[in-house]
Amino acid sequence: MTAVAAHHDHHDDHHHAPHGLKRWLFSTNHKDIGTLYLWxxxxxxxxxxxxxxxxxxxxxxxxxxxxxxxxxNQMTTVHGLIMVFGAVMPATVGLANWMIPLMIGAPDxxxxxxxxxxxxxxxxxxxILIGAVLMSAFGDxxxxxPNFGWTFYAPLSTKYGPASTDLFILSVHMMGISSIMGAINVIVTVLNMRAPGMTMMKMPLFVWTWLITAFLLVAVMPVLAGAVTMMLTDRHFGTSFFDAAGGGDPVLFQHIFWFFGHPEVxxxxxxSFGIVSAIIPTFARKHLFGYASMVYATASIALLSFVVWAHHMFTVGMPLAGTLFFMYMTMLISVPTGVKVFNWVATMWRGSLTFELPMKWALAFVVLFTCGGLSGLMLALTPVDFQYHDTYFVVAHFHYVLVSGAIFSIFAAAYYWLPKWSGVMPNTFLGELHFWNSLLSVNLLFFPMHFxxxxxxxxxxxDYALQFADYNWWISVGAxxxxxSQLLFVAVCVLCAMKKGKKAEAAPWEGAEGLEWTVPSPAxxxxxxxxxxxx
Amino acid sequence: MSELNDLEQRNNRVLRKLVIGSVLMFGFAFAMVPLYDVLCDITGLNGKTSDTAASGEVQMDEDRLVTVQFVTTSSGGMVWDFTPQVRSVKVHPGEITQVNFQVKNPADHTIIGQAIPSVSPGLAAPHLLKTQCFCFDNQTLLAGGEADMPMIFYLDPALPKHINTITLSYAMFDVTERVTGNKDKLAAR
Structure with missing residues (x-):
């Protein structure tokens, strides 16, 4: 719609790039918007x-x-919402904005x-969301x-939800619209803006994984919007989607929520899979093992994600056939995921490995994400899940895949592409400190949660029973x-933003391949x- | 130039498809509501029983005895005392049985209640058929009022063989505000 218009506007900018507040407020430049997303x-x-x-x-x-x-309760709720919708998702959208046009040879x-x-x-x-927290914190x-957990199950969030639930609903609607627009943009870019000769099966895996992610977003974010809309009408307009008294069913909420929620995972x-698939070949100095199988594995994970949602709600009471179906489908996901892990390992096999910062984070990702994946496999077993459901074992599982999984890979991406973004190499000393402190503390933080x-x-x-006291002390120390440790990363990023550090070449990593390394640093x-x- | 216009058109085409796709998925969220009800009706998922009266014309199976238990709760701030007359009965499939439920409104104002049934195990739900039930409609009790509410049911002889005990639970909800649209009475309570 606006590609042409924007292109014309930009003709002037070749000579004087916009600056000041306007540069950021009115930006249509993918690199600036990527930077905004990342910060x-x-x-x-x-x-x-x-x-x-x-x-x-x-x-x-x-x-x-x-x-x-x-x-x-408000802290656990808003912590979850902010990390999912405010930290991990915008970070990957920021990476997509910065890297996808560079990787496929598109101008924007x-x-x-x-x-x-x-x-x-x-x-x-x-x-809006944090405003609700501040009002609560400073208003006694x-x-x-919002205090109903990030999953906002009805009737906690409908009949018993605090007044601020409406702020939450508005906020989730806005996040959803933002994500859907971001996803549409990625799909249109990847389908239409590739440089001549960049066929689909030549695209870097990061572009592939993001294309598939974008389709997932377009498919399920509207479902989330539907769920919060139903909450809104249940709360204020006399409907009873989730209210048993009016013929609705609170369990229906869980089905709709997890129909969104599992693809969301x-x-x-x-x-992250795309990021790691970019970094490991670089520092192993080999091509990615099994490129095509990586693409198909990603697509099958995405497809399977639509038929496993009820494994989040085994204990809600389902017919045996239902639990068996969802259990086997969930276990099936470990096959394409296993394909990916084996491909990464095979890429490293007999490679000329070096362990620069991005590679360290990527390796930590592979090991720790696999840990989280394995505890996920345990949770997939229905009879076992009845014992683990809503315990700290679940908390350990999803923090392994999200913190030492998704967030570690985002750190890996940042260390890998910071030279391209800023033109200077990230400070190695601070980076090493950041990595080792994060690696050790994240395990101290989340591993005892399993126990x-x-x-x-x-x-x-x-609060908790006294026998958990020692472990919880250690967990808090780890936390x-x-x-x-993350303050070290603030220092790394600020140094790069201030251009303090060793000047980066166009291709600062010796084994790196891809179009993004053919443009100067900073891009x-x-x-x-x-x-x-x-x- | 024409190349750029062409790109713009192609972009708009994909954009349009994706916008339509996301609007359809928004609609799908709402389509899940009737879909879920249909699935529940077919499979007895969640122990939902039918909310309309059954005919009651079936052959009794005298060789089989099934225990049916009754559980009652008052949910979501409902103040009624709500109890079944008997805690459980043993019935032959096809045998028509009446069980009365007693309610008492201890409050000083009229309350309208609605009972919501649920059957466990869920697979038995489609086989528990009611010819008459207080849960088909909402019930009104004046301040201090009492009532005996009848429920007449029979079990479908097609009830799976491995099910020997069925629990029928009723949750009683206060629907005064919902029915009358009057919030003041709720506040006075």
Whole structure:
């Protein structure tokens, strides 16, 4: 729609790039918008992380010390929402914005004005959500912020939801619109803007995984919007989608939510697969093993994600045939995921490995994500799940795949592409400190959660039985250690943004392949105005 | 130039398809509501029983005895005392049985209640058929009022062989506000 118009506008910018506030506010440049997304997601990561530390401070010792249980519930809720919708998703959208046009030889995203719009909705969405928390924190918990868990099950969020639930609904609607627009932009860009000769099966895997992620987003974010719309009408307009008294069914909410929620899990992890598939071949100095099988594996994970949602709700009471179906489908996902892990390992096999920072993060991703995947396989078993459901074992599982999975891969991506974004190499000393501290603390933080979970400690409670006290002390130590370690990454990013550091060449990583390394570092404001030649 | 226009057109085509796709998926979320009800009706998922009266014309199977238990709760702030007259009965499939449920409204104002049934195990739900039930309609009790509410049911002889015990649970909801549209009465409670 606006590709042509934007193109014309930009003709002037070749000579003087926009600057000041206007550069960012009205930007239609994929690199600037990517940068905005990345900084925004990093800010949200710190806010959500602070909330996690409030949770861990409370759980460090048994009994109540830091916050009251009502505020604790708001923290677990908003921590989850911010990390999912504010940190991980915008970070991967930021990476997509920066890298996809560079990787496929396109001058920009296909719909640059929509791109601007999809970013600038986000700060408003999160102001609304965080505003609810601030009102609660500084208003002695009245009105309460959303306190029903990030999964906002009815009737907790409908009949019993606090007044701020309506702020939450508006905020989720805005995040959804932003994600859908971002996803549409990625799909149109990848389908239409590839340089001549860049066939689908020549695209870097990051582009492939993001294309599939974008289709997932277009398919399920509207379902989430539908779910919160039903909540809204149940709360205020007398419908009873989820209210048993009026003939509705609260279990229906869980089905709709998880129909969105399970593909959402892959929306957060598929771009990570793409990142790792870019980094490991670079530092193994070999081509990615089994490129085509990686593409098909990603697509089959995406397809399977639509038929496994009820494994989140085994304990809700389902016919045996239903639980068996969802159990086997869930276990089936480990096949394409296994294909991916084996391909990464095979890529490294007999490669000339070096362990620069991006590679360290990518390797940590492979190992720790696989740990999280294995505990996921345990949770997939229906009879076992009845014991593990809603315990800290589940918390350990999804933090392994999301923190040491998705977020580690985003760190890997940042260290890998920061030279291209900023023109300087990230500070190695700080980066090494950041990596080793994060690696050790993340395991201290999340590994003991498996044990307390298996022993029966439930999630989302502000207190626990005394026998869990020692483990929880260590978990909290790990949490504060991990949280403080992330300040090192702030320093790395700020140094790069200030251009302090060793100057980066166009291709700073020796084994790296791909179009993004053919443009200078930092990447100029406009790249590939004339399409590159693909051999 | 024409090349650019061509690209713009192609972009718009994909954009249009994707926008339509996401609007359809928004609609699909709402389509899941009737779909879910149909699935529940067919499979007895979630123990939903039919909310219309059955005919009651079936052959009794005297060789088989099934225990039917009754559980009652008052949900979501409902103040009624709500109890079954008997906790359980043993019936032959096809045998028509009446069970009464007693309700008492201890509040000082009229309350309208709606009972919502649920059957466990869920697979038995489509085989528990009611010819008459207080749960088919909402019930009104004046302040301090009491009532005996009848429920007449029989089991479909096609009930799977491995099911020997069925639990029928009723949750009683206060629907006064929903029915009258009057919030003040709720506040006065």
């Amino acid at each position: 925004f997601s990093f800010a949200m990561f710190m806010v959500g992380g602070f909330m996690a530390l409030v949770i861990r401070a409370e759980l460090m010792y048994p009994g109540m010390q830091v916050v009251d249980p009502e505020f604790f 995203m296909a719909l640059p004005r929509m791109n601007n719009w999809s970013f600038w909705i986000l700060p408003f969405a999160f102001t 918990g009245n009105p309460s912020a 892959y929306i957060m992890i598929l771009p 307390v979970g298996l022993a029966g400690m439930p999630r989302r409670y502000a 504060f250690w991990f949280g403080i 100029p404001f406009h790249t590939f105005d004339t399409p590159p030649v693909i051999k």
